[in-house]
Amino acid sequence: MSLSPTGALKHSGSLFAMALDVLRTLPRRPFQLREFIQQAWFIASVTILPTALVSIPFGAVIALQIGSLTRQLGAQSFSGAASVLAVLREASPIVTALLIAGAGGTAICADLGARKIREEIDAMQVLGIDPIHRLVVPRVLATMLVAVLLNGLVSVVGVAGGYFFNVVMQNGTPGAYLASFTTLAQLSDLWAAELKALVFGAIAAIVASYKGLNAQGGPKGVGDAVNQSVVITFMLLFVTNFVMTAVYFQLVPQRG
Amino acid sequence: MGVEICVEGLTKSFGHQVIWQDVSLTLPAGEVSVMLGPSGTGKSVFLKTLVGLLKPERGSIKIAGQDITKLRERDLYEVRKLFGVLFQDGALFGSMSLYDNIAFPLREHTRKPESEVRRIVLEKMDMVGLIGAEDKLPGEISGGMRKRAGLARALVLDPEIILFDEPDSGLDPVRVAYLNQLIVDLNAQIDATFLIVTHDIASARLVPDNIGLLFRRELVMFGPREDLLTSDEPVVRQFLNGRMQGPIGMAEEKDAAQVEQELADLGNGAGQNAGEESTTAMTPRLLPSPGVTRPPRWQAIAEREVETRRKAEPHGEGEPPDQAEPPQKTEPQGEAESPRKKGEEVADA
16 A cells, blocks of 8 residues: 555545446446345355354443443443443444454455456456446445345344343343333434445445455455455444444434 | 557556557558567557556557547447457456356357357367366366467457467467467458467467567567568567577666677677577468468468468578578478468469
């Protein structure tokens, strides 16, 4: 990665240009259904298990933190409400983002990067096939779909993990935990989280594709591209997350 | 058939480094041209610029009346359907079998039924001698097979222009000979415009109608094969003879004084390698194999070849044997051409 300011600007510009290209190519027929299904299946298969395994301790940590805090304040009845809110609003989109970028994005970037340095992408272009249409669009859509589904999975597993730790490990009251479930959280929180996941999926896939398609300099170039794609995706995702959260609080009235 | 490519004032650089500048040439429709040049002179870059994968800084490339340097992306993809390109390592799709690789352009661009696709794919695979390897993955086969499969894929849409990026690199001499014969046969059969980028001098002498030489960031010469093979231009002489004495150095180029000294030594016969002789002699041309029906262009070429052979022969017997050609080389050529017999065939036709 070039460290000069113009270099960084140029890369941001090309990245944005590619995002626009993807948008523009989106409606073009024929839609690559086969590639889309293959990629969705592939991304789901590399992300489901790690996501589930990460979200259990994530829910547990939140439950532990909130559990001891609410006990000190004497507000145990609210521990369920707080942990659901935390998992649903922040933990699940973030965990989804990390896994989508870390497992899905790297796979996409490495795959496209390897094709690029073997001249497969050039060959495809010479055969009159637009790699954005043939390869990138199906991958972006597949990642978005899988991200949305994963977000649901993380929410469920995270809340279940929180319940387990709060009730079983910390001797909380199951009734109170369940009763306070919806005191703070509301349905729009879930929609917002799903929307975040959708956007995160798109960003992760576009950055990974961009880095993959611009890999150069042999096998080492592919490694560098994967590395950079993860770093860039993480930075973008956390910034996007902050912005979307801020906008959400302005738009949707909060409970409590 | 075949499309003319007209390149004018083309300049390409990466950052501040100029790859080549002001390249102007015309690849005549239906003819075979070879682009030569020492390693690292941007031959492959030239090829990629021709198909619009790289954008030149200046100049134009006109193909079928369209300047591809100014086309929009979408129109560029349309123009590219005229092209078949053989990349250095074949550039096959690693996740697909050879059959799927070769069928890929047909499936993407045409609505042909699968039976029709199968017929075309098997025909092209037969052409390059890959029957029986349909289900192999590109990772499981040798470099030569990958190259031939890449060629079959390039041919499958019946292109008007075929570009070869170093078809002979990494192949053994026998396979190179077969590949050259295949290229010539193909040209006689489908009449497309061919451009071969290589640094193999033997092929360059044998195969093309036209030769170009890239050196020192510019096109030194481009013209009919006869002109270049008999040229006195030091760079051309040095490259076509593959010798050390001349302007081309190990790194890039030598200083002028040294070059002059070397060439003078060479002229006096006091060069370092006294055994190494240079030649401006014409080498006979590779003709399509006997089974291939020749279009008028190739018949004319065959007749001309026979003519030059006849002229050369009385001399050839009187003089010491042609030093330029190692004795092994003359055999396959004689076999490939057998000029007398060819002449009769032409006369009969």
